[in-house]
Amino acid sequence: MSGTDTLASPRPALWQGAAGRYLAALAVLLLALLWHLHLNSTLSLSQQWSLILGRAPETFDDIQFVYAALPRVVLAILVGAVMALVGSLLQQVTQNPLLSPMTLGAASGAWLALVCVSVWWPDLAPDGRSWFALGGAVASVVLVLLIAGRSGLSGLPVILAGMATHILMGAVATAVILLNQYATQNLFIWGAGDLTQTDWSWVQWLLPKLSVALLVLLIAPRPLALLRLGDAGAGARGLSTGPILVVLLMLSLWLVASAITAVGVISFIGLITPNIARSMGARTPRDELCFSLLLGATGLLLTDSLAVMASDWLPDLLPSGTAVALIGAPALIWFVRRKLSAKDQTALQLPEGAARVSRWSWWLAPLAVVVLVILGLCFVPDAFSWRQPWVAFQWPSDLVLSLRWPRLVTAACAGIGMALAGLILQRLIRNPLASPDILGMSAGATFALVAFTVFIGGSIHEAGPFVAFAGSAGVLVLLLLLGRRAHYAPGIMILVGISLSALIEALVQFVLAKGSDQAYAIIGWLSGSTYRVSDAEALWFAGGTVLLFGLSLATGRWLTLISAGDHMAQARGLNASRARLVLLVLVCACCALVTALMGPIAFVGLLAPHVATLMGARKVWPQLWLAPLVGMVLMLFSDWLGWVLLYPKQMPAGTLAAILGGSYFIYLLARRRLR
Structure with missing residues (x-):
């Protein structure tokens, strides 16, 4: 058959099929x-x-x-x-x-x-x-x-x-x-x-x-x-x-x-x-x-x-x-779902950093945390002047201290929790751009909390971490079910994240369309605010964060083996499937705890492990210590900046963290492309 015949022969069937489709x-x-x-x-x-057809309306x-x-x-x-x-x-x-x-x-x-x-x-x-x-x-x-x-x-x-x-x-x-x-x-x-x-x-x-x-x-x-x-x-x-x-x-x-x-x-x-x-x-x-x-x-x-x-x-x-x-x-x-496969591993890469963590880096990160805590406690925005900046520093009274320390503890714990969640996900999936907000873990917790408020009633702070954990766990189950057939390809997981984010935005916009006080309360919570955290909630948040951090340290060997490959993990006697499930549950717990107390926090879980890597933390153990410190620095700085930037107006720490972290993350990606 000639090439002309090959091109011409399917034409009648094609147009008949197209005509039927268009008519239908x-x-x-x-x-x-x-x-x-x-x-x-x-x-x-x-x-x-x-x-x-043109009749004039009468009724x-x-x-x-x-x-x-x-x-x-x-x-x-x-x-x-x-x-x-x-x-x-x-x-x-x-x-x-x-x-x-x-x-x-x-x-x-x-x-x-x-x-x-x-x-x-x-x-x-x-x-x-x-x-x-x-x-x-x-x-x-x-x-x-x-x-x-x-x-x-x-x-x-x-x-x-x-x-x-x-x-x-x-x-x-x-x-x-x-x-x-x-x-x-x-x-x-x-x-x-x-x-x-x-x-x-x-x-x-x-x-x-x-x-x-x-x-x-x-x-x-x-x-x-x-x-x-x-x-x-x-x-x-x-x-x-x-x-x-x-x-x-x-x-x-x-x-x-x-x-x-x-x-x-x-x-x-x-x-x-x-x-x-x-x-x-x-x-x-x-x-x-x-x-x-x-x-x-x-x-x-x-x-x-x-x-x-x-x-x-x-x-x-x-x-x-x-x-x-x-x-x-x-x-x-x-x-x-069927068009994405394991070959979709092509992903963006961030610039490479130092070969190992220097002594200065180990001192610099804790020092930055201490400086930001002092700023949060002692800085008085309305007393600041460029000629005499030291006048704006004074030890807070008991009343001021009781108002400020819960915010500092909440911001620091949120940074630790999201950094741990991002680090574990990146090691598990072996994708440097995995994070709770990209893969939908935070989205699931947010969806559950907002849906609880809309359809059951009450304040969003009354729902608690168990509702948030149920939302994150639901996303986890969905990821496991959809990802198993595609061998947990990043494309499937990112697709679920996109879809869940759209669902959350749809639900939130539905609530905001009412224009009620509840709408502003929800949008304030969605921005990641530390304003309304009480003393008891801050202490409870700190205790939960310490527990999750300890569990993360205990699973450090698992992360090392799994990130090297399932075959390596099984050769060393580790049940990779069971370990992966436990680690994913740990990620859900981190997301649920942070989201329930402070709201969804974007970019911290994505950026903190990368910054730790840029500082030289390439192995699991240094990352488990340095990434939470980076998360603490980012959240404490965001909370302080949101407090003083437009004083007496205040910006939520989560919003500032998303703007700062997102801008820096995009700068890193764009810098690599330009080079």
């Missing part, structure tokens, strides 16, 4: 549209159709249908289609099924920019807001690309870089919200992704902005087809990959920024629908783009319909973005 998808879209209109209006189908139900139900349907179709189109475009460009505006960091950058605009320029027109959102998205994506590099776009490095950027941008946004609570009240519903409309203004504003999607459909298919041949193959056929990638990326970011400006963050559509399109037979670039666009419109319509139904059952409105995340997170695991 259009039918489902039409049914979803009718169902959505039925849920949002009491009018009959004939009455709705007459209004659509209240007519007005509600024309100015609320119809704009919501149109907006859901537009936003769902565009987010799916962008997700398909990004995944085809990078050949990475986990890439989307969410995992690339674009959504978090646009969200941070719009939070800042809402605080400092609240009267800015939507056109100006969209440009700020575009700037935030571009900044985040440039940062992610700088970290991952071109070679890391097709694997886990870009996902890890995107998660790090997402956590950092989220911490900065949280700081802005906490400092400007009254100016950000209206952001909560919008941040959860809200499609509720009262007129056609947002549709009229968004429609010309999203017309860029037509340009993407026209120019993208041929470059995407050539990119499948690789850079060399595309260059041999006259395609300069660099400029076309920049153009496609900028068009994608413009679409994302415009959609987020209009309806808030609805991110999972762009991650899931391209995977569904490929699983249903979409093969060519144009086919995948068009079919993803159609599925995105259908998917957002269906999830928004479910949100409308749930709002009738619940006492509060369920935002559309929350419904998308609650459905999308499990769906993501289902569709992508």
